Amino acid sequence: MDKAATGVLIIAAQRELRRELFDLFDHEELHPVVYSARDLTHARQLLQEQPKLDLAVLVCDGDARHTRQNVETLRQWPSCTATPLLLILTESSGLKPSELPAEVADWLYASQIANELIGRWRRLAHLSAPVVALPTATASPGDRGDYRFAFDEADTEWVVVDPVRERIIESSVAMIRHSGLSLARLSRLPIAELFQFEQADLHKLIGEGSRQWHRCKRLSASGSDSGQANARKVRHQGRDAVAFSFRSDRPAARAEPALDLLTRLFNSGGGDDGVEAAAKLLYDALDLDYFALWSARPEESSAPTQLLQLWRGENQTWPSPGLQSSLRLVLNGQPMLHQGDARRLAAVDPLLEQLALNGFAGLPLLDERRNVLGALLVGTHHPFGNMDILGPTLRIAATRFAHALELKRTREQGRAEGLLDALTGLPNRLLFNDRLDMIIREATRTGECFALLFVDLDRFKTINDTLGHAVGDQVLITATQRLRTSVRASDTVARYAGDEFVVVLRHIVKNEDVLRIAEKIVQVMQAPLRIDDGTELQVTTSIGVSFYPDDADDAETLLKHADEAMYAAKSLGRNNFQIYEVSAEQAQQQNLALKSRLRHAESNGELRVFFQPQVDAKTEDIVGMEALVRWEHPELGYIGPGFFIPLAEETGLIISIGEWVLRAACRLAQEWERKFGLRLRLGVNLSAVQLMQPNFLDVVSSVLQETGLDPGLLEMEITESISIKAAPNLMENLHGLHKLGCRIAIDDFGTGAASLDYLRKLPADRIKIDQSFVRNIGVDPDDEAIVRTTIEMAHRLKRGVVAEGVEIEQHLQFLRNNHCDELQGYLFCRPLPVPTFEKLLSERQRLIATAGD
16 A cells, blocks of 8 residues: 555535445544545535545445546546545446446445445555456457456355465455455455355366365354355466355345245245244245344234244243334334444334344335235344345235235134035135135136035934934035045035035136046045944035036036036935036037138137146246247137047148147247247147147158258157057157157156056157146155156156146155156146246346346
């Protein structure tokens, strides 16, 4: 540092920021003079004939052009010609770190001033040259070469290491902030103490600088954080050095762990136990010091109620809700996010003063009508991490707690208003009818198919009359438990009348899935039931089944048809299920009308392609998508493929419809590949009729050429039930697809009768386990064994495995534990129309860009 230097210049338009900077330098007593100016003109007047400065601090409020002009002006002054220049970026600044002028020695955000300004100045005082990355073949002519700028913009943790002494010689702001280690401590630290690698050899990493990521733990003030680190060679002060980058597994630091956290939050269960589990999950994953969940009823003018509180410190005498100004503000609908300056609120909020929180967030819990239900408050002693990740994570978590609170109140209100059955706790007829109307509206919009089951207990009146109502109540409660365990959590079970129950099975693809569940209910219900006096009863059921939209598209008719089918089951001896069947004449009329309309569906623009993502079982990242066709009938709304595809095959329309779907899906896939560059595999279903066409390979080749889609991204899906004998040229066409570069998947695996030899002959790359087996994971041990065996067999044949119908966390864990490769189902995403799916891809791209490497 120049001995003639005598002071520091501060230029900041905001008075509060200018005073904060002045106080920091003045408190440190580093300089005899601190010049504090509101703009360049004021600074020029203050300096006058000042010969030279130690440091110039410029607060940037404008864009890159405005900042560059100010820097050039400063450099023209004799006192600032060679002075180190430190820039402060505010929230209103339109300037990115990568756009800073070359004359800038260092920079930081305004929110980092209190913790990092003096450390930055001390570092500048001892550095004589910037850290420069080694030239690479990919560097652009405009690259500045300043290693720190490449990392600080992405909020990346990095350190620069002397490869001989293996000690840290420089560290990033993000490393200091996320680790909680001071600059002074990091500067003295051997790299072997900062990183503990699980398998990689540290000395080898320093020698090679290969940039490969390796699992490790990074030292922190509170212990250590797990994550990954890599090493690359750089130039530092004209000498060879090695830069280590670290990416944490903590959800507050990177987007991928944050998405995983949110998935676990929304699958943590319902009720009070689920809320408590979700709270502890958030508390631990984000390394929070304080967590509080409040419930409020503004309409009742009563004090808010604390539902849950977590605190890492000693026992406290907590201030009353009325004294907590931050809580009152949030309950009035005002969110609060303070990355590291929450202490300035201590004067008006005794809670923040008492807990000494620096990072603090308060978010209102809102229902669908934007009414405030309560508040989520979280805080940390250290400043929050990357707010681009932490902010959305907390907002989505608040939505999860709001849903739980709203559901709890709905249930309380339901009991109060007589919407829930007092004995079983199930929705009663009134609430069920309302729910069924809502399901139909949603199904009309999305093209979903579902089934309605009318379940009646056989000869229940005899039990009531002979054994009494108390025993009858026991039977009803047991029947409720057995029904609930026979269906998925996403399905609806209600008590419709005395001994009548109704069940709605959502999101069905094949009617056979429903029949399996109906058969299962019949078997489960007929198991012996032991009452309090030790007597065993056997209670059977009769079940009627109707389908939406095949049997009816309104609630009243759907219930009527299921009821008729139930009485048909009773007339056949009880203890069975029956499907509603229209008369032969009615069925023929309906089919003729639909076939006629289907002939014009393509030309009338009534066909739609939906897409459902397929995700990697380990990372849950999107790796593929399946194209699914829907028919938007002008009068009946969306008609599912399970109904109109058989009609299309009967009439031969499947050939033109299949080609239309293939062309539309490939065109969209190529468009998204150009836009996002994700290399997503596209799955398109094939029917036996298409495979038997002599020009089938020509059609596929023509579509690939027209759309420009890479053949390696196209995967044609054939059902397991297609036999070689039924389609004589099956093998020839499948081998032809491989020659074109396409992939092949066997769909609905497990539902046919394919032998191992048959599977060996088919040139398939992937096997898709049918959802009817996946949905019974955790319910049926036999189906679990089938899934486990299928995965093992496929891997032995060197085939990849995709599991369809993954809907709950239990499915996910089972499939992961058994090494399934990829997953598809409502747990991750339902089939989406084109605009919505494109938004999904765009959001994924944004999150990855935010996370950085």
